[in-house]
Amino acid sequence: MAARTRYAPDRGLTVRMTATMFLLGLVFVAFIAAIIGIGTAYGASSTAIVFFAVILGGGFAIGSLFFSDKIALATAGAHEVTPQQAPELHGIVDRLCALADMPKPRVAIADTDMPNAFATGRNADHAVLCVTTGLMRRLEPAELEGVIAHEMSHVAHKDVQVMTIASFLAIIAALLIRIAFYGELFGGGRRGNDQNAGIIMLALMAVSIVVYAISFLLIRMLSRYRELSADRSGALLTGQPSALKSALVKVTGQMSRIPTKDLRASQPMNAFFFTPAMHLSPKGSLANIFSTHPSLERRLAELDKVQQQLGRTAG
């Protein structure tokens, strides 16, 4: 059937994303195994530390999930707008929601010249979509619509939830590194009464550092794949991959010319932005493996595939 071939999922992307998530799961299992191993070998005191880290990390993750919309809006300095205040923007969102059969997110505008957009919130009913005035000023309506469709795909894919869960492991590992580090620091004076404690702390720290490094890279990889799939879904939704492509070219071209003061202020928000504010170097694969977004060239190439797919003649 023509309908099926025209909107078929990208199998390569699915496979890569599954592999990444599988590896993350594997690291998680290995992490648990290592901690249990350390616990049984050196006594129970490490279990208590790990338990404490899991509780703390879990609280942190749930908190950031629940308040993600508020945190994001506050960080970006954005305010919600009503349909009367921003009729064109609401019009675009209305139509896309009707087309995609999604509940309408709240709409916010951030008053900054940096061209960007993000969507966040723990689920589709609590989603908030934010664009900057700089983005609206630079883009044509069709391009703006492409960017908004990309952001709404993030909402549909529940990317905030997926990334929070994926980051959970890294949060715990980072907490353990810190706890173990301070444990070494302050426990160092009384080495005589408990020799084991020092070894436990060192082992915990070593395992946590390895886990943190690996999961950090995997999370970044996952983030890049999710950007690509949001590009893809957004372009399929609007039926205009070229509008999204020209938006990408315009925005990434403009991004590098923005003064650093603004960039630093919005650094923590990078993961949910349309394009990241920092560009280390667009070429060179080493920079790419640390980045939350795929390179411009990669995104354009993937959108070319969507374009071919949509133009395919029926039958």
Next chain:
Amino acid sequence: MGFLDTLLGRTKPVQPKLDDLFALPSAAVTLDAGAGFKPTGSGSVCFRPVEGRSFSDVQKDVQELLNLSSHAEGGLPVEVSKDDYGFTWLVSSRMSDELEALVTDLHAVNSSLVDNGFGPQLLCTLVAFRDEQERRLALIYLYKRGSFYPFAPLPGERRNNALELEIKGVIGDDLKWEQDLARWFPVWGAPGM
């Protein structure tokens, strides 16, 4: 969307629901009897055009098909217009007592798009009504939800919410209404109103 699709970041394009459109003629009778609104005879289909030759061919075919059928019955040719949001509206104008023919026209657009695999591009269908005081009203069908809602614009991008809610009450169960009021999105200046 299934759990696995969410996890893998795949959105399946939503296929339209078309059947409920044929409930319009009988709802129009109820509407006339209960609130004095009569069909103007014009209606439109709104869809999102897709880049590339394939879609423009389909659109051309649909237009020719509609023009042929309306010409045979002495109607006006189909109008095509593009709105500010990049959506295309095909407007069909019939005599005010030919609501069934209008609905058939609108349905022909749907089925051509669906048959060619462009079903996900359908946004909404609109059928226009007027009462004796020349108040404007449209019944809008959302393809993805398979539901209707009323839209009563006032001058200056305001809408007559009281009238809309009244219409919903008057027609009652004759139409499948959109229960989520947040989805009654306005279509200011829609062609065919």
